[in-house]
Amino acid sequence: xxxxxxxxxxxxxxxxxxxxxxxxxxxxxxxxxxxxxxxxxxxxxxxxxxxxxxxxxxxxxxxxxxxxxxxxxxxxxxxxxxxxxxxxxxxxxxxxxxxxxxxxxxxxxxxxxxxxxxxxxxxxxxxxxxxxxxxxxxxxxxxxxxxxxxxxxxxxxxxxxxxxxxxxxxxxxxxxxxxxxxxxxxxxxxxxxxxxxxxxxxxxxxxxxxxxxxxxxxxxxxxxxxxxxxxxxxxxxxxxxxxxxxxxxxxxxxxxxxxxxxxxxxxxxxxxxxxxxxxxxxxxxxxxxxxxxxxxxxxxxxxxxxxxxxxxx
Amino acid sequence: xxxxxxxxxxxxxxxxxxxxxxxxxxxxxxxxxxxxxxxxxxxxxxxxxxxxxxxxxxxxxxxxxxxxxxxxxxxxxxxxxxxxxxxxxxxxxxxxxxxxxxxxxxxxxxxxxxxxxxxxxxxxxxxxxxxxxxxxxxxxxxxxxxxxxxxxxxxxxxxxxxxxxxxxxxxxxxxxxxxxxxxxxxxxxxxxxxxxxxxxxxxxxxxxxxxxxxxxxxxxxxxxxxxxxxxxxxxxxxxxxxxxxxxxxxxxxx
Numbered sequence: 001x002x003x004x005x006x007x008x009x010x011x012x013x014x015x016x017x018x019x020x021x022x023x024x025x026x027x028x029x030x031x032x033x034x035x036x037x038x039x040x041x042x043x044x045x046x047x048x049x050x051x052x053x054x055x056x057x058x059x060x061x062x063x064x065x066x067x068x069x070x071x072x073x074x075x076x077x078x079x080x081x082x083x084x085x086x087x088x089x090x091x092x093x094x095x096x097x098x099x100x101x102x103x104x105x106x107x108x109x110x111x112x113x114x115x116x117x118x119x120x121x122x123x124x125x126x127x128x129x130x131x132x133x134x135x136x137x138x139x140x141x142x143x144x145x146x147x148x149x150x151x152x153x154x155x156x157x158x159x160x161x162x163x164x165x166x167x168x169x170x171x172x173x174x175x176x177x178x179x180x181x182x183x184x185x186x187x188x189x190x191x192x193x194x195x196x197x198x199x200x201x202x203x204x205x206x207x208x209x210x211x212x213x214x215x216x217x218x219x220x221x222x223x224x225x226x227x228x229x230x231x232x233x234x235x236x237x238x239x240x241x242x243x244x245x246x247x248x249x250x251x252x253x254x255x256x257x258x259x260x261x262x263x264x265x266x267x268x269x270x271x272x273x274x275x276x277x278x279x280x281x282x283x284x285x286x287x288x289x290x291x292x293x294x295x296x297x298x299x300x301x302x303x304x305x306x307x308x309x310x311x312x313x
Numbered sequence: 314x315x316x317x318x319x320x321x322x323x324x325x326x327x328x329x330x331x332x333x334x335x336x337x338x339x340x341x342x343x344x345x346x347x348x349x350x351x352x353x354x355x356x357x358x359x360x361x362x363x364x365x366x367x368x369x370x371x372x373x374x375x376x377x378x379x380x381x382x383x384x385x386x387x388x389x390x391x392x393x394x395x396x397x398x399x400x401x402x403x404x405x406x407x408x409x410x411x412x413x414x415x416x417x418x419x420x421x422x423x424x425x426x427x428x429x430x431x432x433x434x435x436x437x438x439x440x441x442x443x444x445x446x447x448x449x450x451x452x453x454x455x456x457x458x459x460x461x462x463x464x465x466x467x468x469x470x471x472x473x474x475x476x477x478x479x480x481x482x483x484x485x486x487x488x489x490x491x492x493x494x495x496x497x498x499x500x501x502x503x504x505x506x507x508x509x510x511x512x513x514x515x516x517x518x519x520x521x522x523x524x525x526x527x528x529x530x531x532x533x534x535x536x537x538x539x540x541x542x543x544x545x546x547x548x549x550x551x552x553x554x555x556x557x558x559x560x561x562x563x564x565x566x567x
Contacts, residue, residue, distance in 0.1 A: 082414065088391035091348050093451040097414045098556055107480045110558075112422050116382065116396035116411035124410055131429045153346035155392045188408055192401025195393070196336075197362070303397030 006130025007178030008311070009142070012066030013279045014059060015168040015266060016051035022164055022267075029158050039164060044241030046264035048166030050151060056089055057096035059148045059169035064104045067171045070144070074104065077173075079132045079143040080111035083125030085270040085299060086149055086156050087115045097146070106144065118299025119237060120188070120307040122147040122271030126174065127186045127309070133176045143174040147271035159268070159300065163239045166267035170275035181278075181311050184292065185223035187216050188307045195303040205304065210247045212306050217251065217296055220308035224292065231310070232291040234258040235277035237298055238268045259286065273297065287313040314428045315469030316462050316564055319537035320371040321530075324457040327444070328360035328389050336390075343391050348447045358444020359457040361388040362395045365438045369403045372461035376405030378432035381423040383412045383439045385529045386453060389446070403436065416553035417509060417528050418477060421560035425475055427464050434465040441529040455526030460533035470540055470547075473497065473563040481559040486552050487515045489559060494548050497563035503545030507535045511552040512559075528553075540566055 022045050026036050039045045054062075060082075064070065070077070082097050090096060101111045110132075114125050122145070129143035148169025151157045157165055191212065194205050221228055234257055236244050241263050248255040259277050269276055274295045281287050291313045299305040330336050337356060344354045365382055380403055382396045400409035412419045412426070420439040427435040440459040445451065464472075474497050481489060490512060498504040506521070509532045513522045523531040532549050539547045543566060550561040 086392065087394070087411065087413070088343075088347065088387040091447055092386050092445060092449055093555065095414055095556065110418075110422070110477055110479050111415065112412050112419065113414035114410050114412060116394045116409070118394050118397070121410070128426060131426070135429045153343050153392075155343065190397050190400040190406065190409060192398045192406075192409075195362075195398040195401065197398060198401075299394065299397070302393045303401070305394070305397055 005176050006183040007175050008181035009173040009175050009178040010069040011172045011275050012063050013170045013276045014062035015049040018051040019047050020050050021047045044263050048267035056150050057099050060100045063169035063171040076142045077109050077144050078141045080109045081125040081129045082113040082146040083121035083271045084115045085119045117305040118301040119270050120297040120299035120305040123297050123307045129174045145172040149270040163268040168269040168272045170272045184310045185220045186309050187220035189216050191304040214251050216306040217308045220310050224310035231294045233293040235295045238263045238273045314472045317465050317469040318463045321460045321534050321537050324359050324364050327357050331356050344446050354446030358389040359442035360390045361440045362398050364440050364459045366402050368459045368461035372463045373404050377403050377407045377434045377436050379435040380407045380409040381437050383419040383423040385416050416556040417551045418558035418560050437462045439530050439533050458530045460530050471565040475562040478559040480557050493561050497548050501546040505547050507532050507549045509551035511554050512550050
């Protein structure tokens with residue numbers, strides 16, 4: 001069911017310049033000193049971007065503006081797929097997605113949001129864009145995949161005892177023929193039983209989180225026809241450092257091959273982590289031609305979605 | 314892809330979850346942060362989780378591989394990953410997600426995404442509720458309504474074609490709609506039109522107008538009637554005035 005080729009042609013990431021240390025969030029988030037220290041020392045969080053002066057549309061606009069390879073090719077973009085964790089982010093009927101599409105010369109594209117998978121929505125958007133392009137008769141057709149969120153309410157600022165959200169956005173240009181970063185597999189498993197409808201299950205969720213994620217990662221690697229040892233780099237969700245250290249122990253995978261350097265500087269960027277970590281990997285030359293790498297995301301709010309993708313660079 | 318069945322429901326009362334004080338408090342805080350208003354919102358609308366769960370129970374006759382929830386106006390439980398919840402209550406624990414921010418085009422996109430993935434069984438659930446807990450320029454739907462379409466590769470009502478046109482100016486709608494309906498109808502002796510409120514307004518020959526007030530579910534509600542009458546082609550069409558999407562789909566009724 002995976003398209004023959006879904007290729008990432010270019011990625012742009014934007015995080016607001018206004019940065020705040022997590023200590024300054026103690027009061028607004030109702031955190032004790034001990035909880036803040038745990039976030040810094042145990043979970044590896046440090047600071048986040050948080051700019052009350054920049055709207056959601058501003059974040060998306062900045063990410064699109066950073067995508068230089070879009071210039072002159074706007075007319076080829078048939079689809080804009082926005083992957084978002086928070087289902088409702090502006091009062092109805094405001095529509096920042098269509099606002100920024102019109103401004104960017106993309107008003108002719110079919111634009112929509114995929115959501116309800118929490119922070120795994122970005123990978124779903126990417127996979128959906130690939131399927132739309134695969135079904136499109138024009139081989140030159142492009143898709144733009146957007147992510148980006150404001151930390152505007154408590155649920156969008158804090159995962160209690162686990163992570164702190166930062167603000168940011170990404171824009172990715174996707175084609176069916178690009179030579180760089182081709183999607184090899186996608187695996188997704190949902191655990192709706194953790195919805196609050198079914199009662200308190202935080203402890204069970206914490207217990208089962210890493211085994212679930214490990215299973216989805218192994219599925220994605222297997223579907224790509226690979227073994228874990230073949231994975232040169234993992235681009236994680238930036239939930240925290242310790243989760244990935246423990247997951248690597250569970251999977252017997254070297255944590256040195258997981259790009260965790262953005263956790264202390266970005267916090268958890270909702271659906272944008274995958275793209276921010278990809279950009280960092282490219283900037284630092286961590287991906288060589290032919291490398292197979294894995295991208296993982298977990299959407300954990302009411303219910304949970306575990307997703308993983310394998311690409312070849 | 315075939316439409317195997319259509320189920321629809323009106324939900325006359327407010328969401329059950331609003332009777333839970335803790336959940337009301339959480340939702341109240343969310344809406345206050347969303348709008349920046351210190352005024353306590355009036356919470357009286359519906360929950361897409363509750364609405365869609367009832368529709369899923371009615372429509373799913375066995376394991377489902379894919380579930381796509383389509384909505385325009387948001388529901389009264391704004392932070393919930395409702396589709397993920399639905400994956401648990403739906404037989405088959407399908408891959409589930411929601412499509413939104415696209416006005417009345419969202420159910421058409423949901424059908425398109427289902428078609429492109431070609432699952433054995435899929436559910437498209439279109440929902441709209443009529444409560445907004447803050448001042449808005451939008452007119453909410455008249456009733457809380459939902460329609461579920463069970464789709465699959467078994468024999469059913471064949472989806473012959475699906476067309477979506479972004480950024481269509483209102484004055485261009487009649488000509489483009491006429492041309493597309495003619496394309497979709499080619500080769501069919503008997504064609505029935507199910508056109509949404511906005512499209513009916515520019516389509517003088519529509520004999521069977523979909524009543525106003527249900528901008529997302531209106532045409533799909535009427536499609537359930539159309540599928541009950543055997544034979545011919547049904548063309549479902551809708552135009553979103555605000556976002557300028559014209560969408561049409563042809564369905565060959567068994």
